[in-house]
Amino acid sequence: MPKRAGFGDLELRILVIGSSGPSQFLLTNFILGREEFSEEVYSIASSQKNVGELVGRRVAVVNGPNLYDKDMSKSKMRKEMRRSMCLSAPGPHAILIAFELEKISPNDLKTPKLVKNKFGENVLNYSMILFVYDGHLSSRALNDKVMRTDWHLRELVEQCSCRYHIFSKNWRNPAANRELIHKIERMIQALGGHHYINRxxxxxxxxxxxxxxxxxxxxxxxxxxxxxxxxxxxxxxxxxxxxxxxxxxxxxxxxxxxxxxNSWLRTSLAVGLGLGFVAGAAMGMIVGSVEGPAGMAVGGAVGGVVGGASGAAAQLAIEHIDDRVGSHPGSFNTAFVNRFYRAPPI
Missing domain, CATH: 1.10.287 (Helix Hairpins)
Known part of the structure; x- marks a missing residue:
């Protein structure tokens, strides 16, 4: 059997990202062909990985956190970004950014740029916009809506080189699955058959x-x-x-x-807090020196605590510098692995 272009790896790794609402979880159900998440799920506390099959192709789907989750701290968000990377390592073949077609907000238009900031300079080359749709328009009318009549939808998909796919909330549709994987195959083939990777x-x-x-x-x-x-x-x-x-x-x-x-996950929070504590303590001691030795001690302690939060931001900035690097070029017990990733039986 000839090798399918772009899929040299044993499994197809897909990273699913959402900005708000249940769209990314409905997309995961759509890809895996089973109800991994109920329609009531709007966010998850930790990045998750589930495995299954997509049109006969073994697939690993990683759900990252909603990028605009107001209840998630910056340090938690940073750790979940790292967790999603570890779960999709050595790199995803496709990054799917999910939205509800009829509920695009001004924030949503910024999501591709935010993905780029968090995952690296060339990540949008491997990205595709996915719209969930709950209505009765024909396929042609939906495509006209995205590319001709609704300028904000066109602006969104243009950030991913006009790569997009529309799927129904009634996600049990094998024909739609075939269309999606063909689009992913064409994208990977155009990129030389490699998965995304950066530092x-x-x-x-x-x-x-x-x-x-x-x-x-x-x-x-x-x-x-x-x-x-x-x-x-x-x-x-x-x-x-x-x-x-x-x-x-x-x-x-x-x-x-x-x-x-693993060590990269375990140290992600500690490094940021450490940087902040040192910097904050130093600043606190400088300010506290106005009040003498006692003021230096109190100022240093308070400054260290306050600086811990800013240290997380400093560490994130360092990671963003590292990420601005371009991409380059047995048997498997699926049921066993699904047990570890909390996937129900297919």
Whole structure:
């Protein structure tokens, strides 16, 4: 069978981003072909990954936080951005930005720029606008609405080189799934067949792999013991199949854990707070020196606490500088991995 252009990886990795409302969660249901999120879900506390199939293609869908979530602090948002990167490492093949077609706000028009600021300079080359629609207009009328009659919709999709797709809230439609994956394939093919990557994604993948090595080392004795037990029960091809299946399930379990717990995630908040505490304490001591030694001590303590918040912003600015870099060029137990990513049975 000829290789499908742009899909050299074993799975298609899709990062789904929303600005507000349930659109990104309806999109995830649409891609996976199952109700992963109910229609009442408008936001999630932590980035999530679910796996399934899209037109016979194994797909991993990562949902990041809503970018305009007013209840999420900047430090929490930053950590969730990193978590979504670890879950979609070594890099997504497509970034889908979801909106409700009839509820586009002025903030929504800024979302592609915000995605660019958070994920890197060239991320929009790998991005597509997805509209959820709940109505009775024909496909041709909907396309005219986006590209001809509603200037704000055209302005939005033009930021992603006019790549867009419209899907229905009634998402159980196999034909619509085929249309979406064909659009994603064409986008990836035009980009040389590579997934998106930048310095932050390189760091995410490196950190995940380091964590994988540690977990494999801890599990080594258990793995050897299990393989010896399999050797006592099976022979020949059956033994090789059983060992391969076991190794695949262990590898999937370890990868799932490493994506959710690794040094890059653990240090994301600590670094920002540390920068802020040092800078704030220094400023507090300078101001407090007006009141003498006692004032310096109090000013330093208060300044350190206040500066912690600003340190998070400083760390984020450093990451944005790092991200302004362009892109470059076995078996898998899906049911097992879905258990770790809280996916219900298909």
């Amino acid at each position: 932050s994604y390189k760091r995410a993948e490196e950190s995940v792999r380091n964590e994988e090595r540690k977990l494999h080392s801890k599990k080594q004795s258990e793995t050897k013991r299990t393989c010896r037990e399999l050797e006592q029960q099976f022979r020949g091809d059956e033994l090789r199949w059983q060992i391969d299946a076991y190794n695949a399930s262990v590898g999937a379990e370890i990868r799932a854990k490493a994506e959710l717990q």
